[in-house]
Every structure is written in structure tokens, then in C-alpha cells.
Amino acid sequence: MVFELTDALGEAISKALENQDKKFLVDAKISALVEEGQNVSPDGDRFYELPPWDSADGFSLMEDFVNGLHSPLAYTDLQAALHSGKGVFRGFKDVLKRYPLIERRWHYFKSRALLTYVNGWYNSLRESWGLEKLDSEPEETEDLLQDDFTFCEYNSNEDRQDALALLNQAAKDAGADISGDIAGAFASLWQSQFERNEGEQKGFVCRTFDGKIAGCVVWSPCPKKSSASFLIEGLFVEQNCRGLGIASALFERAISSLKAAGAQWVIIANTFIPDLMQGMLNRSGFKKIGSTWIADLLGDLNALQ
Template sequence: MDTNKGTPNINYRLPPLSDEFLYQIIFCMEDQANEYCLDLQEGVLSQVVFVEQRRKESPERFLELPEWYPSDGFRTMEKFVSTLRNPIYRERLREVLQSGKGVFRQFKDVLHEQPPLERLWYFYKDKEIRRRIYLWYERHDEAFRLSRMGEAPDDPTTELIKEDFILSSEAEAWLGAMDSLGDRAIHRLSDTGRQVDALLARQLQDAWMRQPEDCHLVALSTSGNFTGFLRYRLLSEGVANLVCFGVEDEYQGLGLFRYLFDTLCEKLAKLGVRELIVSLAADALKVEPMFEPVAPVALTQQILLSIPRWSDLSVNTEMDAFV
């Protein structure tokens, strides 16, 4: 960069973006009471009020930090809520955002009720701010931009989940909680009044029946509360069956099932199990997309179709005979 007339021509560059320096930038961006800038000569962050004279004498030496206003924080909260898969907290947080009064305080209070969700929020917000800082660095530092080309994204939640839950194979104390999860799932189907749901509820009831050969993996919160489980059986050499599973409503959408499933696969692999049959029905079908990257083989499939629509199709179109 060029400097003022009468001073040496100095090529200013941004300092290396270490984790410590990144945290300092984030702190300064979130401090709404003060304005900061980066002193490129010293490689430090300074409050603007303390370097006003030097900025006038050598403006190219100082770089303004990326902007982060309360409106940016609000938009980040909206984006975070839109990503939530837990319907209970998604709706509560949406109500907070639409309330118009004390939104930031209310938002934090709701998140504080659920530590895993609160941790997920801070991770999400931190990621949004980091992205803005990285773009800022790329605009002002060619070497930094080139070094990040092709960089893979971080795994968003795996490590967070491990800090918030304890997994155990000791299930005796939690069998009642597992039965309660199953009963609620069965009642949701039975209460719809649809005959097909009643049939599905009976199938689900059979799947949740305990057997002597059952094995379990149970998830507990750090305070010792039951949060979810997997029930599986070892069928024959190299094959196991995931019979049923459940996650308490307030913990859904946080990645807990994925954490349980990954841990189970690690456990089974150590036992020499190479294949796992996963039984999916009713609400459990929502996890099916998780398995798509490994191209699972369909063993059985049930479908529900409309006979009147099928009859109309048969009359009005020429159909292939597949079998």
C-alpha cells in the first residue's frame, strides 16, 4: 500500500489468522459499545478512539473490522431457527423472534433451558461470524485466499453432541422410559382414527415388544436424565438388527440419533458384525435420508396406495407388466 507523502513506502499485510487472533476479532465485532480497527503495522487490534491521530497521519496503516450490528445478530437467529429440526423449540423460538420485545434476552432464556441446543446456537453464531471474517481476510490478503481454496467444511455438530450426552449399555433402569417412548408413538398412530394407522400401530407394538436377547445403547443427559436409546439384536455371525429406537421430543433434531447410531456401529464392528438391518416404520422413516450416502439395500418395503386412483390409472393409461 502507498503511505502518506514523506513516509517510506510500506507494504502492509494482515497478520496470520491464528485461533487466538480470530477470537479477539470476534470479541471486537460483538462489542457494540466500542469501535475497533486493525493496526497493520503492529498486527494488533485497537479501539478507534485511541488511534484517531495516527489514522489521520497514516490511514492505510489501519483497517476497519467487518461490521456486525444487532440486525446481523437477529438475522443469524432467524437463520438458526429455520435450521432446527426440533418442532418444540423451533416454534418457541419463532414466537420469541416475532414478539418484538426483549427478543435477544428471551432467545437466550429459551436456549438456556436446553444446554445441547444452547451449545448448538453458539456454534452456529460463531460459524456465521467466522465466515464474515474469512471473507474479510480474503478481500485484503491474497495469500490467505489462496490458502483456503478447496478447504473442506468442518463437521458441524458431532463433537458438540459428545459433550452433552453420556452413552451406556446398562439399560435396566431405563426400560420403563423406553416403553413410554414406544407407547407415545403407538398412541399417536392409534389416535388418528385412520384404519391404516391402527394397523401400523399394531405392527409398531410388535416391534417394541421386549425379548430376552435384546441389547441396548442408552443416551443420558449430563444431569442423568434419559434422552434416547437404540434396541438391537445380534442375529447370526456378522449380522445384527436395529429393532427400534427413540429420542425424547425435546432432544430431537440435535443429532442425538446419529451419535447413538455411530457409536453402535463402532461397537458392532469390534464384535465382528459387518451388516446391520435397520427397521423403519412410521415416524422412524424420517431418518432414512441419513443412510443414503452408503447406498443401503432394501430388504422389504410396505407402501400405501389409493385403490380408486390405481383403478383410474389402469383404465386411462397403458401400463407395463413388470412381473
């Protein structure tokens, strides 16, 4: 007997997979779940077994999520929970509660992964029924970044102190494995660059809905009064908000704004570029020349070679 995998049924199956105390079946006649029991058992016609799922699968899903995190603090704490040896699932949940934004992303990640798994199982059934497969990837249903944060234009009078706090934290993090003196040197260098053309600065700020700074990007003409070349003086994200896509969102807004203003050259210099950000720069058309990254928004950087 054929049944349709509706959104509601797909979500119900996903939740049932995580229930290790009861076993459920799909009743094809009513397209709903029923609990397996004395009078209800799988028969491959009306009552279908759910795809297999156990605690090992759940653990692998948690590992996949953590391995894809780029938020250092949450990553470290969640890795510790996964390898604690006992009470792993409870420990994982307890750690997530300390990182509400990461917790939301976990639930979204888990939901999509389970729905993809259920859709794959359903496609196997469709093949046995002689029907074509359906797309197994669930549709994107929300933009978590827009749900959790607001983006607005940078205002030096209102945002400068928050931006400098992010700068100092980034410098401290960059020099953490070397020495406090190096962190101070980074902070001094970056602040000098950040304030070199304060009156001409433009940029974007990302804030949580309760007004806390989450990240910022700032640029100004270089040399001063130039209408063609601009220096990105800072791109910083608050420590607990890293790995959520904020840096990419700010960077994309910056490049779009500079293009709209007719800028040609965009320069990033005298700053620490993490490996993850280097990939973003390459994808955005930047080229590394010496220790500086440059993008030609109007032409071909090969002309510089």
C-alpha cells in the same frame, strides 16, 4: 502494513462485530484491536476497519440457525421469538436458556459463522497485499455430542423402562395430528415389536451426564436365534434432545456393532420413519422394499429385486 490474523485476534474481531455501541479498528503494528476515536481512525495502512456487521446480519444468523434445527420444541419457540416483532434478540436469548443443549449449539454455530466471515474479510486484505488466500473455514474444535452425553451398551434390566418411556412419547408424537386412539395403536404395535425377543436384545443407550435417558437403539435376531438377520426394534430420542445428532450417533453404533458381529441383513419394519431419518437410511445403504427398509451389510440389495 501487513498483520497476521491469529486465533486470538480473530476471536476478538468476532466479539467486536457484535458490539453495536463502539467501533474498533485493527492496529496492524501490534496485531490487536483499538477503539476508534479522535486520534485513531482508519487509514488503510496501520489502522484497518473491521468488516461491516449490523443487527440485520445478526438476525439473519439467528434465522439460519433456527432453520437448520430439527428439535421441534426449540424450533417452534425460537421461531416465535424471531417473529415477535419487538425485543427479538432478548427474546431469542431467553428462549435459548430453556434449552441448554440448543444454547450451546447456538454459541458454537455463531462462533464458527463469525470466524468464517472474519477469515473471508482477512483473505480480501491478503489479496490486496499480494498474498495467497488462507483456508477460511475454522477448524472443528469440539465434539458437542461427546461433551454433553455418554453412550453405553443397552442393558434390558436397567434401561428397559426408560426405553419404553421414549417409545410411548414417540408414539404420542407420531399420532398427535390424528387422534389419541392412533397414538395408542402406535404404542401397542411398537411395544409388541420392541418386546418380541427381549432376552436376545442388544443395543445402545445415550444419557445425559446426570443420568437422564436421551435416546436408545435396540435390535435382536429375526427370526429368533438367527445369526444373519436382525430387526431394529426401536430407535428413539427424547423430545428435548431431538435434532442434536443423537439418532445418527446411535444408528452408526448399531450398524458398526452388527457388522462386527457378522450380520448380513438389517431390517426396519412396522415403524414411523421421519423424512430426516429416510435420508440417513439411504446414505447407510438401506433400500425400501414395500413398507420395510432393509440393508445387506455383506452384499448387494439388487439381488432382492
